[in-house]
Amino acid sequence: MxxxxxxxxxxxxxxxxxxxxxxxxxxxxxxxxxxxxxxxxxxxxxxxxxxxxxxxxxxxxxxxxxxxxxxxxxxxxxxIGVVHQDCQFLDHLPVADNVALPLTVSGRDSLDQVSNLKELLNWVGLGNRASALPPELSGGERQRAALARAVIMSxxxxxxxxxxxxxxxxxxxxxxxxxxxxxxxxxxxxxxxxxxxxxxxxxxxxxxxxxxxxxxxxxxxxxxx
Amino acid sequence: MTLLNALSTVFIGDAQADRVVPPTGFTARLTLFVAGTMAFLAVFALALSLASGRLAKRWGDELAQSSTLRISAPAGQMDAQTEAALALLQGTPGVASARALSNEEQRALLAPWFGPDLPVDTLPIPQLIEILETDDGYDAAGLRLRLQAEVPGAVLDDHTRWRKPLERAAGRLRMLGWVAILLIGATTAAMITLAANAALAANAQVIAVLRLIGARDSYIARAFVRRFTLRALIGAATGTVLGVGAVLLLPAAQPEGGFLTGLGFAGGGWLLPLLVPPLAAIVAYAATGAAARRTLAELA
Incomplete structure (x- = not known):
């Protein structure tokens, strides 16, 4: 590939x-x-x-x-999902929206993706941080959010x-x-x-x-x- | 992109796409202000153009088909010369009718200058003859020569020397109005381009993130284009409403006031300002789209 x-x-x-x-x-x-x-x-x-x-x-x-x-x-x-060393997010959008961003920009954000998103956030341990803004996250949380964003498009x-x-x-x-x-x-x-x-x-x-x-x-x- | 696509992009849009670019309070207000001001000015330029256009036409129509013969003669010869002049005019090809003005008419003409109480009878006022031309007109030079020979006290005024400069001035004024409208449009495009460039530069990180996760240029551009187009539309609509309101507040055209009081719209002209907001939106759409494509193409 x-x-x-x-x-x-x-x-x-x-x-x-x-x-x-x-x-x-x-x-x-x-x-x-x-x-x-x-x-x-x-x-x-x-x-x-x-x-x-x-x-x-x-x-x-x-x-x-x-x-x-x-x-x-x-x-x-x-x-190709990419997790950067210094992960960049859209700082004005909550974590959940940032993670779902690849779906949004490719026009694949449908309702059935919402439950997937929840599952994914739980998987990376950010289930309770979904509505936080990226600048409020710790280093580890940012890395996990970036990983979630990298894999959401499967x-x-x-x-x-x-x-x-x-x-x-x-x-x-x-x-x-x-x-x-x-x-x-x-x-x-x-x-x-x-x-x-x-x-x-x-x-x-x-x-x-x-x-x-x-x-x-x-x-x-x-x-x- | 077809027109329909462009319209749906701007008006229906994509709520999510709109959110990916952070809201910018201050520059948004500046764009609204610029669009509003430019629309306000455009309405005035439009009013000026239309009014001077009407003026040029009116002067042309009123003055074109008529001329005046003025007879100055000693009191005893006045009637004879008038008769002779009328007879001569009657036989001139191109003259539809000729009519000596009565004393009352002459007094009415002089009233604005000397007041209504003027004893016209006691003054050596020349006799005026109003000539109405046929569509083809007459040969002014030839008529002057014949008048010189037969009615020595007559002076022919075919209004050309009044009409031409006035028509020219009104025409220039109208052209100036259209040039002003063009300049206003170009300035709007320039200012919106600057604002869009500033927004694109300020959001470089957002654009980088969007590119990284697989957003296409068209998606990123759309978020900016939609924003600026709507701002220009709303700003220009407000400016147009204010501009039309201001034109409405101008005093109505009056016969005494000359052309200055005629500034405004007439009849179907009132519909023209409605075109200003959509045109501003089109200008903003094109300007932001070009700026976004240029900026994005330069990025890695």
Whole structure:
């Protein structure tokens, strides 16, 4: 569903990533790790088409990113749930509306979705925070709200950028558990993190592969973790 | 987008789409104010154009088909020269009728200037002859030459030297009114573009979030376009009502007041201001749509 073929990316001052090839198979679970500034976020952006590779070809759901127009990108985003490191919300709308926003903008917000929304909010543990405004949420609550928003369209892929970056260990495990559950439901998961404990914990629950960015290249990390 | 689609977008809209952009109290009021002011001014420019148009037509019609012959002669020759002039005019092709004005008529003409008590009989007032032309008109130069030969005391005034500058002035005034309306429309578009750009810039984060979760540009643009179109419509409607009210309060046209008191609408002209609010809305729709498309295309 996401295929990167020998891609490179540079922001203008030398290449940040080069010779990267990756095929995300349906139902797979990947971790992406590497030191800060190694290009994890850039890599994720290449995966959901927010950036276009400067060399090589990236294909989303069989379509070349370079050939997609702005509407095409919008359509691809509906099939890829993204949880950002610093999740942005519409601060004037309550959490429930923010989580339901992908349905709203794609014209799929119908009445039967309301009960789904409630269920989803309970699932991420925000059932009693539905009417709060995003600025009133704690870091962990924001991450979970972002996760709920990322999965409400039932996307085929969920990309998460340091989803546990701002939360304590207990909350990290809860978020991880939610992502593992999604994977069991058949979603493809890619999590960028530098938290090795998180990766170790995950390995008890799910068949996860670990990708590491080092020296601008993507490597499959061994069993040394 | 078809017209029907555009209308349904603006009027029925999508309550949710409207909510995704945070409400902006202050700039909203400014947009309303601008639309209102511009509509108010447009109503006046419209009134000016229509009134000067009517004026030009009236002057043209009244003065075009008539001219005046003035005979100044010593008291003894006055009647003879008048007779001679009338006879000559009768035989001139292009003259439909010629008639010497009576003393009472001449006095009425002079009354506004000298008062009603003027003893006209005692003054050496020239005799006026009113000439009505046929549609083809007569040859003024030829008539002047013949009059010179046969009625030396006669001066022909075919009104051209009055009519032409007045008609031209009224025509210019009307054109000025239309230019003003065009400028008002362009200014409205410019101001709404500025306001829309400011709104789009202020909501950059909202737009980024919407793009991230898969909103299409058209959806995002719609939220802004609908807002500004409705504001322009409401503002312009208010401004139009106030403008028409102000025109109604102007004194009605009076014969003594000349053209200034004729400023306003007549008959079907009263319907024209009704076009101002929809036109303002169309201008706002186009301006905001263009601004939104331009801004969105620049985003990643």
């Amino acid at each position: 996401i295929e990167l073929e020998n891609i490179a990316y540079n922001y203008g001052g030398g290449e940040l990533l080069s010779e990267i090839s990756l095929k995300l198979a349906p139902g797979s679970f990947h971790f992406l790790t590497g030191p800060s500034g190694s290009g994890k976020t850039t890599f994720l952006k290449l995966c959901y088409g927010a950036l276009t590779p400067t060399a090589g070809s990236a294909r989303l759901f069989g379509q070349d990113v370079r050939q997609m127009d702005r509407d095409g990108h919008a359509m691809a985003r509906r099939r 996307p085929e892929v969920v990309l998460a950028d340091e989803p546990t970056g701002n939360v304590d260990w207990e909350m990290s495990q809860r978020l991880l558990q939610l992502l593992v559950e999604l994977n069991r439901m058949g979603k493809t998961i890619l999590i960028a993190t530098h938290d090795l404990n998180l990766i170790r914990t995950a390995k008890h629950h799910v068949q996860a592969r670990v990708l590491r960015i080092s020296n601008r290249k993507l490597q499959l990390a061994g069993a040394d973790l």
